Amino acid sequence: MAALLEVRNLRVEFPTRRGVLTALDGVSFDIAAGEVLGVVGESGAGKSMTGAAIIGLLEPPGRIAGGEIRLDGQRIDNLPYERMRRIRGKEIGAIFQDPLTTLNPLYTVGRQLVETMQVHLGIGAAEARRRAIGWLEHVGIPAAAQRVDSYPHEFSGGMRQRVVIALALCAEPRLVVADEPTTALDVSIQAQIIALLKRLTREKGTAVMLITHDMGVIAETADRVAVMYAGRIAEIGPVREVVKHPRHPYSVGLMASIPPLDRRVERLAQIEGAMPRLSAIPPGCAFNPRCPHAFDRCRAERPELLEAGATRAACWLYDPASEKHVPESAIHG
Amino acid sequence: MFAFILSRILQALPVMLTVALISFAMFAYVGDPVAIMLGQDFTEAQRDALVRELGLDQPFFVQFAKFVVNAAQGEFGLSYRLSRPVAELIAERAPATLELAFCAAALALLVGVPMGVYTGLYRNSWLSRFFLTFSLIGVSLPTFLIGILLILIFSVWLGWLPSFGRGDVVQLGWWSTGFLTWSGIRALILPSITLGLFQLTLIMRLVRAEMLEVLRTDYIKFARARGLPNRAVHFGHALKNTLVPVITIAGLQLGAIIAFAIVTETVFQWPGMGLLFIQSVNAADIPVMAAYLLLIALVFVVINLVVDLLYYAVDPRLRVERGAVRGA
Structure with a gap:
C-alpha cells in the first residue's frame, strides 16, 4: 500500500538580499495512513518548516524550490492557492504550538468550529453547531453545550489546546501536522493533551506528523521518528530503535543529552559546538564539524540515507564502501 | 452596562468643570465686558x-457657580x-458643521x-504603492491648501x-439640512x-499597519491552516481584529473634524460653528467663544463614551474584565 503522505527530496529556499538560503535540503520521508511520525531536532533544524511546506503555508519569501509532496499519490506542493485551501483543514489538519494565540480572540469557539465545518463539509448551521458541541465533548471540554458560546479567553491554556485539536480534526482530515502541540503547556497538561491527540487520531485512523523537541513525547506517541539536522534528515526509523539505538552520531548525541532520571550526573551531556547557520552549512555532511567520527569523506560528500540496522541514517559510517566503515558497536562503545 | 455608563459620566464631570473654568476665565481675563458693553461715554x-x-x-465662586x-x-x-442669545446662534450654525463633519467622516471611513x-x-x-504615495499628500498638505x-x-x-x-437648505424644524436639495x-x-x-x-495608514x-498573528495562520476562504480570513478574522485601534482613532478624529472644521469652513465660507467661532475671535466675542469651547469639550466626552461602548461591542475580552471588576 502506498503511503498517505510522500515527501521526496523536498527543498525549501529563502531568497534574501545576500543570496539564497536553503532551509530544507533533500528531505524525504513517508507517513502511512494512521501512522504517527515524530520529527525531532534542535530549533532551526527545519522541523516546523517541513510542516509548513506540507500544509502549503510557508512564510513568504520562503518557497518550495524542488522535490515533491504527494498526498494519496496526488501532488500537492504545486497546487494553486485555492485548490490547496480546500485540502487544508479537509485533508490535512494543523495544530500549532501556542493555544493562547492560535484562536481568534473575537469569535466564540463554537463559531470557529462551525465556520470550519461549514467550509469543508457543506453542512447547515444547525447541524454544524450540533457537531461543534459534539466535538467539544469529544475533546473533553466539560459542559460543552454551554461552553460552545464561550470566547477563547474564557478557557485555560490546556482547554484551548483541546479546542485547537477539535478545530484541526473537525473536518476529519487524514493527516494532522502537529507543530509542538504541547511545548507551550504546563507539564501536567502535556500528558493529557498528548493522550487526547493519540486517542482521537487512533479512533479516526488519522495519520500524525508530530513535530516536537520533547523526546519523551516522541517515545510515548510516535510509531516512527525522523531526526532532523540543519534542514536535512539525519536519521529515520522505528521509534524504539532511534531512541534506544541511534545510529547517526547526531542522534547519538541528541539521545545522550536527555538527562537520566535514575542516577545523578556531574555534567549534563551536550554536543560540542552549535548547529550551523543556514548561510554557512559546511560541504559534505552538515554535522561533520561537530562529529567525533568525521573523516575525509564526510567533509567532501553529502551522505544519503543509508541502511543502518533497523533505521536509516545519513552517515558515511554506514556505507560499506567507506574507508572508515564502522560497525554500530563502535559508536555506542 | 448602566453602571459603566454612569461611572463614565461621573468621570466626565471633572473634565467638563475644568473646561468650564477655562472658558469662564476668558470673561475675566480677555478684555473687560463692562467696558465693552458701556461703550465710550458712561x-x-x-x-x-x-x-x-x-x-x-x-x-x-458664586460667579463661577452661576456660569x-x-x-x-x-x-x-x-x-x-x-446681541443675540449665544445658544440660538450655535443652534443655528450647528447643523451646517455637523452635516459637513458627517460627510467628511463617512468619506474617511468608507474610503479609508x-x-x-x-x-x-x-x-x-x-495600486498599493499609488495609494501610499497619495496618502502622503493627504497627510502632508495643509487643509487650506487642499481646499484652495x-x-x-x-x-x-x-x-x-x-x-x-x-447651497439651498431645507428647514426641518430648527435643523437646516443641505441633504435634500441638489445644490x-x-x-x-x-x-x-x-x-x-x-x-x-x-x-488608511492605520488600518494598513x-x-x-x-496578518502575522498565529490565529490568522491557523484560520488559513483550517482552509477558510480568503474572504473570511481577511474580512472576518483579520479586519475585525484591527477595529479596536481604528475605532479609537476614528472617534478622536471625528471629534477633531467637528472641532477643527474652522479652516475648511473659512476657506469655503461654510456657515457653520467654526466660521462663527473665528468671527467671534476676531470680534473678541467672549460668550460665543466660551460656549464653543464647552460644546467641543462635550463633543469629545460623548465621543469617548461611544468609543468605549464600541470596544465592548467588538472585543469580548473587555466585557469579562469589567464583569470581573464588578464581581469583585
Whole structure:
C-alpha cells in the first residue's frame, strides 16, 4: 500500500538580499495512513518548516524550490492557492504550538468550529453547531453545550489546546501536522493533551506528523521518528530503535543529552559546538564539524540515507564502501 | 452596562468643570465686558449699576457657580457682536458643521478602511504603492491648501462645483439640512473632501499597519491552516481584529473634524460653528467663544463614551474584565 503522505527530496529556499538560503535540503520521508511520525531536532533544524511546506503555508519569501509532496499519490506542493485551501483543514489538519494565540480572540469557539465545518463539509448551521458541541465533548471540554458560546479567553491554556485539536480534526482530515502541540503547556497538561491527540487520531485512523523537541513525547506517541539536522534528515526509523539505538552520531548525541532520571550526573551531556547557520552549512555532511567520527569523506560528500540496522541514517559510517566503515558497536562503545 | 455608563459620566464631570473654568476665565481675563458693553461715554454710577446687574461684584465662586448652572441649561448670555442669545446662534450654525463633519467622516471611513485593507493585503501591488504615495499628500498638505486647490480645479477651471456656501437648505424644524436639495449636496462635496482627506489617509495608514500586524498573528495562520476562504480570513478574522485601534482613532478624529472644521469652513465660507467661532475671535466675542469651547469639550466626552461602548461591542475580552471588576 502506498503511503498517505510522500515527501521526496523536498527543498525549501529563502531568497534574501545576500543570496539564497536553503532551509530544507533533500528531505524525504513517508507517513502511512494512521501512522504517527515524530520529527525531532534542535530549533532551526527545519522541523516546523517541513510542516509548513506540507500544509502549503510557508512564510513568504520562503518557497518550495524542488522535490515533491504527494498526498494519496496526488501532488500537492504545486497546487494553486485555492485548490490547496480546500485540502487544508479537509485533508490535512494543523495544530500549532501556542493555544493562547492560535484562536481568534473575537469569535466564540463554537463559531470557529462551525465556520470550519461549514467550509469543508457543506453542512447547515444547525447541524454544524450540533457537531461543534459534539466535538467539544469529544475533546473533553466539560459542559460543552454551554461552553460552545464561550470566547477563547474564557478557557485555560490546556482547554484551548483541546479546542485547537477539535478545530484541526473537525473536518476529519487524514493527516494532522502537529507543530509542538504541547511545548507551550504546563507539564501536567502535556500528558493529557498528548493522550487526547493519540486517542482521537487512533479512533479516526488519522495519520500524525508530530513535530516536537520533547523526546519523551516522541517515545510515548510516535510509531516512527525522523531526526532532523540543519534542514536535512539525519536519521529515520522505528521509534524504539532511534531512541534506544541511534545510529547517526547526531542522534547519538541528541539521545545522550536527555538527562537520566535514575542516577545523578556531574555534567549534563551536550554536543560540542552549535548547529550551523543556514548561510554557512559546511560541504559534505552538515554535522561533520561537530562529529567525533568525521573523516575525509564526510567533509567532501553529502551522505544519503543509508541502511543502518533497523533505521536509516545519513552517515558515511554506514556505507560499506567507506574507508572508515564502522560497525554500530563502535559508536555506542 | 448602566453602571459603566454612569461611572463614565461621573468621570466626565471633572473634565467638563475644568473646561468650564477655562472658558469662564476668558470673561475675566480677555478684555473687560463692562467696558465693552458701556461703550465710550458712561458715568461711574452707570458702571456700578451694570457691574451689580451682571453680578460681577460677587465672589469668584458664586460667579463661577452661576456660569456653570447657566451653561448646563444651555444659557450663555448674549453675543457681544450680534446681541443675540449665544445658544440660538450655535443652534443655528450647528447643523451646517455637523452635516459637513458627517460627510467628511463617512468619506474617511468608507474610503479609508477599504484602502487600508487593500494596501495591507497586497503590499507590493502598484495600486498599493499609488495609494501610499497619495496618502502622503493627504497627510502632508495643509487643509487650506487642499481646499484652495480643489476650488481652483473644480470651481474655477472646470466650473463643476460651487466654491462657497451651503447651497439651498431645507428647514426641518430648527435643523437646516443641505441633504435634500441638489445644490446643497453639490455644495457639500468639496468641503467634505477637504475636511476628510487628512482623516482618510490617516485611517488608511492605520488600518494598513494594523492589518500587517494582524496578518502575522498565529490565529490568522491557523484560520488559513483550517482552509477558510480568503474572504473570511481577511474580512472576518483579520479586519475585525484591527477595529479596536481604528475605532479609537476614528472617534478622536471625528471629534477633531467637528472641532477643527474652522479652516475648511473659512476657506469655503461654510456657515457653520467654526466660521462663527473665528468671527467671534476676531470680534473678541467672549460668550460665543466660551460656549464653543464647552460644546467641543462635550463633543469629545460623548465621543469617548461611544468609543468605549464600541470596544465592548467588538472585543469580548473587555466585557469579562469589567464583569470581573464588578464581581469583585
